[in-house]
Amino acid sequence: EAGVTQSPTHLIKTRGQQATLRCSPISGHTSVYWYQQALGLGLQFLLWYDEGEERNRGNFPPRFSGRQFPNYSSELNVNALELEDSALYLCASSFRFAGNQPQHFGDGTRLSIL
């Protein structure tokens, strides 16, 4: 079974630009979560999509947005990039009614802002 896949592996941008990160969940999973892992801050919840809709968002500004497609893959868009957005962005997926099933993570996209 293929795991969660994320692309690109590494993305380099400059301040003010826009970045798009992509995630494909495990087959059968309908929920996709995005987390930001900035140095020294641990993992912070960004966004949760399920069945094509945004279900919840963390404490991040509106320039962080995304969407989920009919095939359950997802995009994370970050507009007006700032230096502090430099981080590892992790995507995770799970079944909609997860119970005790864990979220499965991808390898992440390293976003570097110059």
Next chain:
Amino acid sequence: AQTVTQSQPEMSVQEAETVTLSCTYDTSESDYYLFWYKQPPSRQMILVIRQEAYKQQNATENRFSVNFQKAAKSFSLKISDSQLGDAAMYFCAYRSAGNTPLVFGKGTRLSVIA
């Protein structure tokens, strides 16, 4: 809101020895799930072990076991017979019942000394 605290930023253990990583959490909920994830330098988050709050029995997965103290809101991870491959960042995570985002601690970096 739930919080997860890992009070040990770094730990080290001799190969073949046993080490315990601490985790405490704060919640008013009675039904929830707890997880330990491992993040090696390859950066993929790997599930180590999970525990359902309604189960009194501590979870065990091979060399990994937990000490779940619900009343004390404590969820420590014990690694027995430590191996070089156990070196990684370890994150404790909380999830409410239902399909909700994970709340992570800031992590403990474990070094294994040969």
